[in-house]
Amino acid sequence: MSTIEVPSAEFLEISTEPAPQRRRRIKRKTVNTIIWMIVLLALTAIVLYPLVWMLFATFKPSSEFGQNPGLMPDNPTVDNYVKVVEGIAGTPLWRFFANSLFIAVMAVIGTLFSSALAAYAFARIKFRGVGLLFAAMIGTLLLPFHVIIIPQYIMFNKLELVDTYWPLILPKFLATEAFFVFLIVQFIRNIPRDMDEAARIDGAGHIRIFFSIILPLIKPALITSAIFTFIWTWNDFLGPLLYINTPEEYPLPIALKLYNDQTSTSDYGATMAVSFLALLPILIFFIVFQRFLVDGVATQGLKG
């Protein structure tokens, strides 16, 4: 696909060239490829360095921090992990993981269910007001969410749901993340209408069409939405910071803050180890599903 620097006119000339010159040209192309490769590898190394450094830092004893900013630990140890697994503030580490996992799984279920329903209505059903509602949905994409966190907090506070997981999970069941509704709408619009029209002639209603025709066909969009929802919920900091006050109920990001506050000066190694463990599920997710994630972002951007 490297046609940019080999235009067709020049290409014709090459074929009449004497052999040594042609060989030189091919050699120059190889050299260019090698330079290109080296530049990109160097950039990759820079971009991934913080993560690699973090991984190696988890094996450094805390006393080594500040003296050894390099990659390799002088005296590698797994003490940090041993210490960290015990947990903090009387709560074992697995508890924070379980809390995060519960919230993230519920968020995925809720987002898929509510976003797919809404997307089907926006993409396939013609009814009065659909245009206006669709515009409103797109509008919420651009809305800074800080404008609603204060009233939402007041509302959940009045309902006495602060310090429960409801404020974190309920919005996901109500399709408040417009990004996913939009993503699925775009996907449904690309599915030919022939099949659902045939089904309609056979007497199928929207519920039948949604469940037996559309839902199986939008699986790729659903998978993309599921992975993004999981990762974003897993990383979410502000939501749990506002709503969860009991340390045993903390999800990982807030538990990390606890580590960071209490041990940042004295115990860098342990802080790094927890941070890495908190990131691990996401990194694994990313390695397994990278194609979906990267392509999901690309299509989202292009089909406006």
Next chain:
Amino acid sequence: MSPGRRRAARRESVAGYGFLVPWLIGFLGLTLGPMLYSLYLAFTKYNLFKDPEWVGFDNFVRMFTDDPQYLQSVQITLIYVLVGTPIKLAAALGIAMLLNYRNKGSGFFRSSFYAPSLIGASVSVAIVWRAMFSTDGPVDNSLSLFGIELGGWVGNVALVVPMMILLAVWQFGAPMVIFLAGLKQIPQELYEAAEVDGAGPVRKFRSVTIPMLSSVIFFNLLLELINAFQIFASAYIISNGSGGPAGMTNYYTVYLYKRGFADLQMGYASAMAWVLVIVVAIIAFILFKTSTRWVHYAGENR
């Protein structure tokens, strides 16, 4: 309309709103309702315990005339947005072009560059960032190899802003992936034609790549500007929630959080939130308005 037609239309409406029930409840109850309530709160004094007290435009007046911390948070947020976003987008476009140039292993590179975008806002990354830029951290140490002695970045009033911008630029992967998809859709013939006309690389970039990519640039610009205004978790963690040193990480949303949830000045924080909404709306409006002049939609084959 015949009665049968009308009945069918009504059935469609029932189905449409039926499918939209969860979204409608969410939109009215968790977005539109709260928005209107926060607009009301913006004109009140409210601390969660006593009823809101109407104060008119007091919050807004105080913001701009009697709150140096607010003005500073506006200032550093603007620097962060206006400096960070162009650098991030330029890096994204440059590397996307580099990836588009040849195909070998581009899947691997694409994924590696994208990874930071997924985790960039996480607490873990903020903690790593702080460690890397601390006194005697790896960044400081590598720079001192070149004879540059800066000391720690985290506590340094002058360096903490560039440090946060570097964190933003590090996440160039998401716009890069979108640029790359856009670049792949530019027909090669355009470049060949330009070359026949004697265009060099710079001219080809200016006259082919930029116009053909303008809709993607527009999309990325809008998205990244709005995202940048909302930076929170990393600034909060890096400064331990203090906004320090000397308020240099007291970004708009960090300050809003402190006013609203630490000082319980919920009216004031709501007013702050509305100023942000208005600023974002103005930026979106300007971008959309000027876009007719510089955004070029080629062949509606999407």
